[in-house]
Amino acid sequence: MSTYDRSMALTGQPPKELSRNQKIATLIGLSGLAIILLAAFNVDFPNKALWLSISLAAITTGTIWFSWDMYSKKEPGIKNDGVWFKSISSKGFWGWIAGISLTSFYIILYFYPEYLGLVQKGDNTGVIGLFDPLSRALSGNPASQWFVYGTLYTVAILAFGIKFIWKYRHNRYERIRTMSVMFFQTAFAFIIPELMARLNGSSVLNGGSLPYYDLKNMWPLNYYNFEGYRIKGFLSSGDIGFGLLIFGVLSIFVISPILTYKFGKRWYCSWVCGCGGLAETAGDSFRQLSDKTVKAWKIERWVVHSVVVFVTLMTTAVIYSYLGNDTSKYWLTKSTFLIGVGVLLTSVFALVMIFKREQFQKDAKYGAVGYLVIILALIGFHFFSGEGQVFLFKSETLRKSYSFLIGSIFSGVIGTGFYPIFGNRVWCRFGCPMAAILGFQQRLFSKFRITTNGGQCISCGNCSTYCEMGIDVRAYAQKGENIVRSSCVGCGICSAVCPRGVLKLENGPLQGRIDSNQVLLGNDVDLMTLVNKK
Amino acid sequence: MENIVIIGNGIAGVSAARHIRKLSDKRIIIISGETDYFFSRTALMYVYMGHMKFDHIQPYENWFWEKNRIELVRGYVTKVNPNEKQLLIDGSRAVNYDKLIIATGSKPNKFGWPGQDLHGAQGLYSKQDLDLLEVNAPNKEVCKRAVIVGGGLIGIELAEMLRSRDIPVTFLVRENSFWNGVLPSGESQLINEHILEHHIDLRLGTNLKEIVADENGKVKSVIIAETGEELPCNMVGLTAGVAPNIDFLKDSGIEVGRGVKVNRFLETNIKDIYAIGDCAEQHEAIGNRRPIEAVWYTGRMMGETVAQTICGNQIEYKPGHWFNSAKFLDIEYQTYGWVFSERGMKEYEEHFHWRHSEEKVCITISFNKENNQFLGINTFGIRMRHEVFDRWLTQEKDVDYVMEHLIDANFDPEFYKNYETEIVSKYNADFGKSIKTKKKSLKRIFAIG
Numbered sequence: 001m002s003t004y005d006r007s008m009a010l011t012g013q014p015p016k017e018l019s020r021n022q023k024i025a026t027l028i029g030l031s032g033l034a035i036i037l038l039a040a041f042n043v044d045f046p047n048k049a050l051w052l053s054i055s056l057a058a059i060t061t062g063t064i065w066f067s068w069d070m071y072s073k074k075e076p077g078i079k080n081d082g083v084w085f086k087s088i089s090s091k092g093f094w095g096w097i098a099g100i101s102l103t104s105f106y107i108i109l110y111f112y113p114e115y116l117g118l119v120q121k122g123d124n125t126g127v128i129g130l131f132d133p134l135s136r137a138l139s140g141n142p143a144s145q146w147f148v149y150g151t152l153y154t155v156a157i158l159a160f161g162i163k164f165i166w167k168y169r170h171n172r173y174e175r176i177r178t179m180s181v182m183f184f185q186t187a188f189a190f191i192i193p194e195l196m197a198r199l200n201g202s203s204v205l206n207g208g209s210l211p212y213y214d215l216k217n218m219w220p221l222n223y224y225n226f227e228g229y230r231i232k233g234f235l236s237s238g239d240i241g242f243g244l245l246i247f248g249v250l251s252i253f254v255i256s257p258i259l260t261y262k263f264g265k266r267w268y269c270s271w272v273c274g275c276g277g278l279a280e281t282a283g284d285s286f287r288q289l290s291d292k293t294v295k296a297w298k299i300e301r302w303v304v305h306s307v308v309v310f311v312t313l314m315t316t317a318v319i320y321s322y323l324g325n326d327t328s329k330y331w332l333t334k335s336t337f338l339i340g341v342g343v344l345l346t347s348v349f350a351l352v353m354i355f356k357r358e359q360f361q362k363d364a365k366y367g368a369v370g371y372l373v374i375i376l377a378l379i380g381f382h383f384f385s386g387e388g389q390v391f392l393f394k395s396e397t398l399r400k401s402y403s404f405l406i407g408s409i410f411s412g413v414i415g416t417g418f419y420p421i422f423g424n425r426v427w428c429r430f431g432c433p434m435a436a437i438l439g440f441q442q443r444l445f446s447k448f449r450i451t452t453n454g455g456q457c458i459s460c461g462n463c464s465t466y467c468e469m470g471i472d473v474r475a476y477a478q479k480g481e482n483i484v485r486s487s488c489v490g491c492g493i494c495s496a497v498c499p500r501g502v503l504k505l506e507n508g509p510l511q512g513r514i515d516s517n518q519v520l521l522g523n524d525v526d527l528m529t530l531v532n533k534k
Numbered sequence: 535m536e537n538i539v540i541i542g543n544g545i546a547g548v549s550a551a552r553h554i555r556k557l558s559d560k561r562i563i564i565i566s567g568e569t570d571y572f573f574s575r576t577a578l579m580y581v582y583m584g585h586m587k588f589d590h591i592q593p594y595e596n597w598f599w600e601k602n603r604i605e606l607v608r609g610y611v612t613k614v615n616p617n618e619k620q621l622l623i624d625g626s627r628a629v630n631y632d633k634l635i636i637a638t639g640s641k642p643n644k645f646g647w648p649g650q651d652l653h654g655a656q657g658l659y660s661k662q663d664l665d666l667l668e669v670n671a672p673n674k675e676v677c678k679r680a681v682i683v684g685g686g687l688i689g690i691e692l693a694e695m696l697r698s699r700d701i702p703v704t705f706l707v708r709e710n711s712f713w714n715g716v717l718p719s720g721e722s723q724l725i726n727e728h729i730l731e732h733h734i735d736l737r738l739g740t741n742l743k744e745i746v747a748d749e750n751g752k753v754k755s756v757i758i759a760e761t762g763e764e765l766p767c768n769m770v771g772l773t774a775g776v777a778p779n780i781d782f783l784k785d786s787g788i789e790v791g792r793g794v795k796v797n798r799f800l801e802t803n804i805k806d807i808y809a810i811g812d813c814a815e816q817h818e819a820i821g822n823r824r825p826i827e828a829v830w831y832t833g834r835m836m837g838e839t840v841a842q843t844i845c846g847n848q849i850e851y852k853p854g855h856w857f858n859s860a861k862f863l864d865i866e867y868q869t870y871g872w873v874f875s876e877r878g879m880k881e882y883e884e885h886f887h888w889r890h891s892e893e894k895v896c897i898t899i900s901f902n903k904e905n906n907q908f909l910g911i912n913t914f915g916i917r918m919r920h921e922v923f924d925r926w927l928t929q930e931k932d933v934d935y936v937m938e939h940l941i942d943a944n945f946d947p948e949f950y951k952n953y954e955t956e957i958v959s960k961y962n963a964d965f966g967k968s969i970k971t972k973k974k975s976l977k978r979i980f981a982i983g
Contacts, residue, residue, distance in 0.1 A: 013673040014700035015584060075731055077864030081698040082584040170864075172949040293595060453945055454920025456859055456868070458830050459545070459593040460577035465586050474593055495947055497585075499861040501868060501917035504945050509980055518556065521920055523835040524852040525928075527842065 015082030021069035029062020039130040040116060049133040056151070060159045067163035076170035078497050080288075080466070088420065089285045095420040103417030110408040113145035138194035153278060154190045158182055160281035167284070173492050173505070177270060181277035188216045189274045208236030213244060216272050218251040220311040221434035223407060227399070228322045257441055263507055264448025265438035266490025273434075275427060278416065279468065280491060283424025287493065290423030290470035297470065300430050300487065302367070307406055308433040309371050313378065314402040316341050317395035320382070338379050345375060356444045406431065425468040429487055439486030447507040448490065450483035452476060455520035456502045463494035463503060477502055481516035536560045538844065539621065539631035541611050545830055546811025547637035548572045549837025550844075551604050557845040562603070563631075565623060567610030569661050571596060575639075576830055578664050579691045583698040588661075611638075614786040616804045633844055636783070636794055636802075636809040637837070640776035640828050647683075647772075649745030654753030655770040658692050667695075670769045674701045679767040681705075681756050683742045684774030685712050687860050690725075692771045693734050694863050704735040704765055706742055706758070708774075718875055718898050720887045721912055725862050728894055732863050745770055776828055778813040791815050793826045798850045800840045808844070810836035820853065822872050829858060855927045856910075857920060865894050870923035871910025873900040883909065886933070886964060888957045890915075895953065901933035908936045916953065917945035922979060934969055937961050941974045 018026070035045075035055035045051040071079065088094040108115050117126020124132055128143050131151060135143035161182040168174035193212050200209035211233035219225045225248050234241040259267045269276045316338070323334045349372050357365070415427025428435050442448060450473070457480070463473035469487045473494045476483045483494075483503075495503040518531040538554055540547040543566035551562050577591040599606055609623035620630050642657025644650045656666050671677035680696050682689050685707030693703045709715060712729065714722040729736045741759040748754035755766045778793035789795040789803040793815030800808045809815075811833035816825045823832075835853055842849040859868045874883060884903040889896035895915035901908050908931050911923065922943040926936055936943075940954045958971050976982075 013675070015698055075864050080583075080585040084587050085584040171947060172951070173947040176949055451945075453917070454857075454924065455831060455834075456857070456920055458576040458859075459574040460580065461574060461586055461590045461593065462577070462580065465590045478593060492947060499866065500859040501866045501945060504917070504947060506948065508976055509982055511982055512980065518553075519838045520834070521924060522831055522854050522857055523838055524849065525854055526852075527839065527849055528854075531842075 016085045019069055022066050025062045025065035025069065027062075028058050028065065032056065032058030032060075032062060036127055036130070039127045042117070042126050044125075045130060048130055052130050052134060055130075056155055059155060063159035064162050067166050071163075071166040071169070078499075079167065080497070083285075083288060089288070091289060091421060095286075099418055099420040102419065103413055106413040106417045109145055109149055110412055116145050116148065118145055135194075138191065139197040141197065150190055153274070154185055156282045157185045157274075157277045160284065161277075164281050164284050168496060171492070171496050174496060177492065178280065180271045181273075181280060184216055184272045185274050185277045189214045205237040205240060208238060208241060209233055210237055210241055210244065214274070215244075215247070217274070218248065218256065218434065219315065220252075220308065220437065221273070221275075221432060223311050223315065223402060223433075226315055226319055228318070231322075252437075256438060257445075260438050260441040260448075261446050264446050264488070264490050264505075265435065265442045266448065266488075266505070268438060269428065269435060269489035270491045275411070275415070275432065276425075276489060279419075279424040279428060283416075283419050283468075286419045286424045287468035288423070288465050289421065290425060290429070290468055292464050292467070292470050292472045294472075297472075298363075300470070301364070303430045304432070304436045305367065305371070307410075307431055308436045309375065310402060310406065311433045312341075312345075313375065314395075314398045316379070317393075317398050321395040334382065338382055342376055342379050345372060352444065359444060406433075423468055423470070425470075425489070428489065429469050435489070436486070439488075442488070443484060443486040447510060447513075448484075449506065449508065449513050450476075450488065450494065451504045451506055451508070452480055452482055453500075453502045453504065455480060455522040456500050458500055460499060462497040462499060466493050466497045468493070473503070476516075479516045480520040482514055484514050537630065537632045538562050538635065539629060539633070540564045540635040540637055541621070542566060542637035542639055542811070542813075543569065543572045543606070544575060544637060544639050544811060544833065545572075546639075546833035546837045547635065549834045550635055550637065550810060550841050551837075552602070553838055553841030554844055555602050555604060557841060557847075560845075561605070563605045563607055563629065565607045565609055565611055565621075565629070567608070570606065570608055571599070573661070575659075578658070578661070579695050582664060582667060582695045612782055614783060614788065614807075616787055616807060619806070632806065634807045635840060635844075636780070636788075636807065636813060637811045637833075638779045638782075638813045640812040641779040642688075642772055643684075643775045643777050644772060645774065647742055647744060649747055649753070650772065652745055652747050652753050652770075653751055654768055655745055655772060657772045657776075658688055659776060667769075671696060671699070671701055673699055677701050677768040679704065679765070680769040680771060681742075681765055681767045682771040682773055683756075684772065685709060686773060686775060687713075688776075689771070689773035690729070690862055692773055693729070694732070696771075697732055697734060702735070704737060704767070705729065706737050706740045706756075708739070708741055710739040712736070712738070714875055715877055716875055717912070718873065718885055718887065720889060721896060721898055721914060722875075724889065724894060724896050724914060725865070728863055728865055776812070778815065778826065780813050791825075798852075799843055799848060800836055800851050801843075808840050810840050820851075821856075823853070823856065831858065855924050857924075862914075865914050866917065867912070867914050868918055869910065869912045870918065870920065871900070871908070871927050873898050873910040873912045886961055888953075888960045890953065890956075897957065899933060899936065906932040906934065908933045911936075918943045919945045919979065925981070934967065937967075937969045938972050939978065941971060942979050944974070 032055045035051055039045060084090045088098060117124050117128040119125060123129065124142055128145060128148055131143040131148045134151065135141060135147045161178050164178050165175050193214055196210050197212055199205055201207055211230040224230065234245040270280055319337060320334055323332060323337055324330060325333055327333055349368065410431040411427045415431060418426055457477040459474055459478045461474050463477060467473050468491060469489060471485050471488060473483055490505055492505050495505055519528050538560050540551055543564045547564055551564055554560060554562055571592050572594065574591045574593060580586045581588050581591060609627065611621050611623055612625045613622040615621065620628050622628055640659060642659050649655065654670050656670060657663055658667065671680055679702045681704045682692050683706050689705065693705050696703050711719060711722040712725045726736065743757045743759040745753055746755045746757060753768060753770050755764050756770060757764050780790055780794055783790055787804060788807060793813050794802055794809035795817060796802055796809050796814045797817060800810055800814060802809055812828040814836065819825045832853060836851055839849055839851045855871055857870045861867065874880065882902050882904055883900055886899045893915065897916065898912045900910045908926060937958050940957065941952065944952065954971050958969050961967065962969055
């Protein structure tokens with residue numbers, strides 16, 4: 001679409017232009033970033049605690065002031081004016097600059113932390129040195145690149161969370177949900193693990209140590225939870241550690257299925273999860289960039305489920321690698337474990353195929369059968385080939401490549417770095433194995449749905465445009481069909497931006513959860529019954 | 535194979551095409567002079583406001599049409615010749631049809647104001663109008679003030695659009711309160727206040743006398759009929775309603791009134807020619823409806839219906855209970871059943887009105903004072919469930935029942951404040967009743983068990 005802008009003003013026109021307050025706020029926020037950047041170039045700040053506080057305060061103040069000026073003067077309501085005119089939010093020049101900067105940051109963070117000032121033996125320098133005082137205050141240890149990242153991550157969720165709450169202040173669901181992700185990030189992902197690290201070696205843990213453990217981060221999102229060093233850490237701390245290990249197993253097999261049945265996967269993805277938390281707050285300006293085409297949906301289904309298979313294989317291989325063969329030493333041996341995995345996967349597959357097969361499309365059925373055969377064949381290796389080789393690759397190779405490809409490149413570099421290009425939920429949609437497993441439960445065994453309000457849809461497209469998961473919500477709403485999709489994280493924005501109040505997230509009875517109508521409510525009753533006969 | 539030609543690619547024409555394709559293998563051709571692909575007309579405003587790009591308001595991806603063998607022709611139909619069963623596109627290309635569906639929609643009304651055709655004066659209906667608006671009012675430098683004439687749904691949308699770019703807007707409304715030909719006074723008053731909150735210069739009870747041109751034939755100002763005041767402006771929005779867009783049917787032999795005259799089967803006076811959507815006019819109005827209904831939903835419903843008839847299952851157009859919705863700036867409006875304004879009220883009709891003391895939230899419930907039957911509801915700022923009200927209207931529930939179970943109909947997002955208790959206590963006070971609100975029941979809502 002062409003916009004005929006004949007103005008010579010460099011800053012553009014409403015609704016794109018920045019007000020004076022917004023310019024000052026931007027300056028303050030960027031000055032906070034500048035301190036961190038200077039530290040990265042090894043400018044040695046005298047009083048680190050003071051300069052770190054100034055920097056984080058400036059970033060927070062800048063963001064909050066900017067949002068205050070943007071939303072406080074307007075009437076409460078949906079205000080997406082100019083979203084597609086601003087270059088930052090419509091893949092324009094600033095969008096690309098932001099994407100490239102974020103991506104570079106992630107590459108340095110994951111692969112070259114020494115450039116940030118990480119020193120193995122001796123005092124940290126650079127940015128990591130700047131964060132040392134805060135880290136010592138929390139856990140007693142010097143900072144690492146992950147501590148720097150965690151701090152900035154938390155600041156981003158808090159500052160942009162406030163922006164989000166302001167923007168959607170008329171919507172109580174959004175307010176409460178955002179407070180929830182802000183809380184879980186600050187407490188569970190940031191502060192509690194640091195305090196747990198402080199306890200290591202203390203009498204509470206019988207002198208043992210706990211791995212750095214974000215309690216809400218469950219396998220398979222937390223793909224390293226069952227690696228040897230972590231198991232050792234858990235088991236070195238007596239009952240507490242053992243309890244946490246049990247909690248880790250229960251959370252994926254018991255707790256999450258129950259909650260997903262009752263509320264849909266939103267209880268995790270948009271209320272608790274840290275990745276979701278960043279996407280919903282700092283990433284909110286980019287939600288409209290997700291690809292809604294059917295093609296993207298097809299790619300998404302294959303990619304995300306392949307990651308699930310990959311993480312299952314990898315974890316099985318890793319656990320296998322440190323188990324023994326002798327039952328007298330420990331009850332769980334290599335063979336028992338592999339048989340257990342095989343039985344579990346086969347029974348899930350069988351139950352779904354028996355009870356829910358009509359809800360699968362053809363390619364999903366083929367994919368499921370194919371993957372199951374592959375996994376079982378690979379497990380069979382152990383029994384036919386003798387010692388050590390469970391899968392074609394060594395477990396260490398699998399672990400390393402998963403951690404590099406999925407753990408770093410996909411979830412970090414692409415998942416967050418590409419926010420301004422592919423939208424804010426690229427990782428959650430195409431990569432997250434946890435989301436895929438919860439989504440599978442949500443699609444087949446859950447009370448959650450987005451209800452379409454009879455025949456009220458006007459096909460305007462706001463819901464689809466602002467769906468961060470790339471769901472073509474309108475396609476369902478205009479058929480009078482409820483939206484029941486694996487990928488839906490229940491952020492509630494489709495319902496919020498709908499100008500006619502057609503969509504509602506709710507947990508209701510399973511009966512008639514998915515109904516599509518040829519002829520919608522409001523037409524001739526006889527015609528509706530004639531055509532909508534199921 | 536029968537050849538079905540549809541003139542117009544709006545919601546009515548496209549609904550008909552989709553349903554004909556579901557039911558049959560007939561050849562389907564859609565002709566439109568406006569755009570290549572179907573788009574949601576109600577969403578045009580969001581393109582100007584920057585909420586969406588134009589491709590976002592197209593409900594189907596571009597491959598959809600070929601995949602479903604619906605042929606799209608871009609062109610303007612200038613003549614229909616029923617004797618030859620042929621029509622002309624742009625006065626030259628001829629297309630033959632076996633059955634013809636006219637779904638050409640509306641055009642903005644012009645009431646013969648002096649200067650109504652000047653550069654800078656425009657309606658807002660088509661994609662072309664939207665493009666023209668980008669020329670007439672791209673920003674507040676080019677358009678220092680806009681004047682909107684006509685207080686209806688399109689008028690208030692146009693005001694909201696212009697305000698999103700900070701353009702000063704004067705809104706001339708003929709009625710002494712916004713849209714009070716349709717809305718009861720309490721609701722109309724609520725919207726008046728809300729318009730002012732958005733810094734729109736609302737002039738009630740005001741008519742346009744003329745639009746004045748500058749030396750280049752562009753809009754310079756408007757003159758108000760009542761006061762003779764001259765308002766300088768660069769753009770005039772003509773939004774005083776719409777009329778069927780059927781000029782090309784002159785001398786075709788198809789019977790027209792204001793719209794194309796159709797019977798209950800949506801058939802015109804000529805065999806094999808049908809008319810649906812905004813441009814169709816019923817010989818006698820259906821129930822309380824108007825003979826011409828320029829509404830998204832009715833367009834869709836007529837499309838669904840005529841497809842059955844064309845595919846050999848002749849079905850009368852019998853719309854169910856009336857419903858509609860709109861959004862006035864930040865306030866969502868929904869209506870189920872009939873709630874008339876004071877001007878159009880039936881003699882048996884009585885209203886119950888509740889308005890929140892601070893927030894812009896209100897409802898009006900209409901019922902029959904003779905037998906207490908519930909007739910309809912208007913809601914502002916509360917979402918209500920279509921299925922539930924449709925069921926209550928069908929079952930002819932009385933107003934006490936509706937009050938008791940009002941919570942069942944609530945469709946607001948989770949955690950929203952509920953106003954049912956307040957509403958019912960005012961109802962009890964107004965009518966000396968002692969209704970107690972029931973708890974929400976999923977069983978009742980979803981009609982299970």
